[in-house]
Amino acid sequence: MSYEDQRDGVTVVRVEGARQDSGLDSAGAPELRQVLCQLIGEGRIVLVVDLGAIRSVDYSGFTMLGGIFKRVHFAGGALVMAAPNKQARGMLARVGLRESLPVRDTVSSAVEELAASYAKESVEDRARRRRATAKAVVAAGDHTYEHLSEDITLVRVMGGEPGNLGVSNVAPLRKLMADLVSQGRCYLIMDLTHVDFIDSTGLGVIVGGLKRVRAFDGRVALVASSEPVLKAFRITGLTKVFPIFETVDRAVETIGREASGAYVRR
Known part of the structure; x- marks a missing residue:
C-alpha cells in the first residue's frame, strides 16, 4: 500500500499487488483498512482508492470499503474507487453496491472531480449539512x-x-x-x-x-x-x-x- 496527497485535500491510496493474481480479499482487506483508518485519523477524509493493480475484489473487500465510506461520509468526506477491472465492477453489482460506492475509470478523473466538488463545498460545510439532514x-x-x-x-x-x-x-x-x-x-x-x-x-x-x-x-x-x-x-x-x-x-x-x-x- 502507498498513498499520495493530491491537490485540494484529495489523497490517493494505491493498492499494489505483490503477485500477478493479487486480490482485495479477506487476506488483503485488513491491511488496506489499517492504512485508510490511519489516514482518516490524520484528517485525510477525501480518498481515492486506486484498484488498477488488483485483479479481483471479493465480498470482504467491498464490506471493508463500505465501512470506510460510512466513516468519511458523516465527517464530510468522500471515498471513490478508481480503475477497478471488469471482475471488480461485476462483484460490485452482485453485492448491490453499484449505486452506493462511487467508481471512476481513472485516478486522474476521480481526483479532478473530487477537487472540483470540494472547491464548491468544503468538508466542514458538508459535515454540517449532513448532520442537519x-x-x-x-x-x-x-x-x-x-x-x-x-x-x-x-x-x-x-x-x-x-x-x-x-x-x-x-x-x-x-x-x-x-x-x-x-x-x-x-x-x-x-x-x-x-x-x-x-x-x-x-x-x-x-x-x-x-x-x-x-x-x-x-x-x-x-x-x-x-x-x-x-x-x-x-x-x-x-x-x-x-x-x-x-x-x-x-x-x-x-x-x-x-x-x-x-x-x-x-
Whole structure:
C-alpha cells in the first residue's frame, strides 16, 4: 500500500499487488483498512482508492470499503474507487453496491472531480449539512425517513390504496433504500405498520435492501402488525432473515446494540 496527497485535500491510496493474481480479499482487506483508518485519523477524509493493480475484489473487500465510506461520509468526506477491472465492477453489482460506492475509470478523473466538488463545498460545510439532514423527517414520495442516530434510520413505509405494497408502487421504496445506503445509512428500521398486504415484489425490494446494507456490515429490522404482512414473511421463510418487532422502540433498542458494536469494531 502507498498513498499520495493530491491537490485540494484529495489523497490517493494505491493498492499494489505483490503477485500477478493479487486480490482485495479477506487476506488483503485488513491491511488496506489499517492504512485508510490511519489516514482518516490524520484528517485525510477525501480518498481515492486506486484498484488498477488488483485483479479481483471479493465480498470482504467491498464490506471493508463500505465501512470506510460510512466513516468519511458523516465527517464530510468522500471515498471513490478508481480503475477497478471488469471482475471488480461485476462483484460490485452482485453485492448491490453499484449505486452506493462511487467508481471512476481513472485516478486522474476521480481526483479532478473530487477537487472540483470540494472547491464548491468544503468538508466542514458538508459535515454540517449532513448532520442537519440527519435530524429531519424527510419525505420521499409516499414514504418518509428519519435518522434516529448516527447509525440508525427509520423508514416509514406507506402502502398504496388500499394499503398494499407491491409491483405497482414499490419502485420508490427501492430507490429510497438505495439512496439511504449511498448516504452511508446502513442500519435501517422499516416500519410496515401502515402496510396491510405485501406481495412477492415488495418482499423482493426489502430483501434487496438487506443485501445492500449487509455489504456495509449493516442490518435491516422490520416493524409490522398486519397479519397478512406477517404471514408473507413467515411462508417465505424470511422471519429467519429479518428480526420483526411489534413497535419501533423495540426495534431501535435491539438494532442500536448491534450498531454500537459495529461502531466499536471500526
